[in-house]
Amino acid sequence: MLNFAGCAYVFGDDINTDYIIASRRKRDTIDNKELAQFLMEDIRPGFGQKVIQGNILVAGKNFGCGAAMEVASLVIQAAGIPVVLAKSFARTFYRNGINGGLVLIKCNTDGIEENDELTVTVTKGNIKIVDNTKNVIIPSEEIPDKLTDYLLAGGLISYLNRDGSI
């Protein structure tokens, strides 16, 4: 079982990978911790420096569209964000997130506001999201069992390692 509790950082629709981390930053380093200070800098300057460990990213539709670069999901994790809730995710971002153990959940995020206190629980076949500020349960889409296995193992590589196939 995975449990998370944190405040919401709310973003809009179509947050692309270039907004998550600009290509020009990536040219200088592949150290995700270093890159994390530039998270979302082109759309919310200074955000990367202010992120509090354990808080949760909330977005609209098509989160992570644009490039396939895995650094986008890794930088979010390096900034200390363990969960992203969005109406939908771009598919390469979704793959990369799940592969790296970043919890990505599709749900209707309309009611969530900046700083709302959220709790998220993930078990195989069951996800529970609660907005404690509004005192509501947010219904979400299931994560397929196979992919939940990857998440519970901490990512694809750890899963395959444990499973002996890599």
Add this chain to the structure above:
Amino acid sequence: MLYNKGVYMGKQTIAEKVFSTKCGRVAHAGDIVIAEVDHALLTDASAPLTIEILKKIKRNKVKDPKNVSLVIDHYVPTPNNKVARLHQTMRKFCRETGCNLYEMKGISHQILPELGHVVPGDLIIGADSHTCTYGAFNAFASGVGSTDIAVSMVTGNLWFIVPSTIKIQLDGRLPQGTVAKDVILWLAGKIGSNGATYKAIEYTGRIINEMSIDQRMTISNMSIEIGAKAGIMPYDEKTEKWLSRISVTKSMEPVWADKQAIYDLEIVEDLSNLSPQIACPHRVDNICSIEEVEGIPINMAVLGTCTNGRYEDLAKADEMLSNYDLNPNVRMLIIPASNEVYLKAIRDGIIERFILKGAVVLIPCCGPCCGTGNGIPSDGENVISTANRNFIGRMGNINSNIYLGSVETVVASAIKGQIYDHRKL
């Protein structure tokens, strides 16, 4: 790995057929499968992370190194010390593992087909979103992450969710002056940047059938801009002819959808009256017809990238420029997509004429498209480009505006110094 074709059921899409073949059982949209990968691509933007992952899990043996290509195309020539070290890591890795290294040859999405690494029926993955370009060759090709490539390099396989498919049938005949780029921009405007997320697209219809492979590559390339997992073109005599000119040693298995294939959505459209289309800042689905944006002043024009840097594109620009000069207020950057394209353009005198007109020709690479190379626009400047993305800061300056259009639109705008309808030239 071939599965029993008797169980096809006659209702499969191209994506379902490719995944069935590659995973050894009948696969349907929504299934999670472990499928055999035919070719895996890494670029200098994604390879370092994959190499780091392999190092971390202490795996230095690649299962099938001849089917793994590392291409140095994003940061070319090496712009600083840090990238120099990344490139060195890639060279060393290829020497040690036997993977293909292609450096200073051009953009991955142009050179992998030229080198015969892409054939019909293939399942190809690349840690670059525009890997979907290979759909033009009737392959299922999709962008993935660095971890995905690491896993496929070690095991030869990878997990996939078999996508459902949108069938896009384009009927009629494109009017004079409207080209493949306009078609895909129109589609982005119609269905939006996530209109095909998680889905494969099959393109069909007379307009597609009449397009050259170069043009089909433009459409497949930009399928990711509408979220698609793959943008697959039909196999026909044009594919066959294109492939016959290069040396292909792999066996190929063209794939057709069953007549009764089940689609998520079918879009049928007659584009006989389509105008040239423009993607306005800062979204690829922020589409206007050329008539709506004519007159916007232009400071820089970019012709090239994996979307439109092929020989046909350069030849078209050359033809248009023969009767005109570039506007003195416009800097024009031209980037051939590969050395092969570049050489052919040199031999045909195209490059010389570009330079005489005052354009700058860069070596084949991703160039200014993603702000990783030379050619960064200044504050407040407007760029017109044949590339595939116009996000804020995409070309390296968050205070510039990027408009996307066809080769024809870009050249006409460079001639006039403003966004201009090339049909009026």
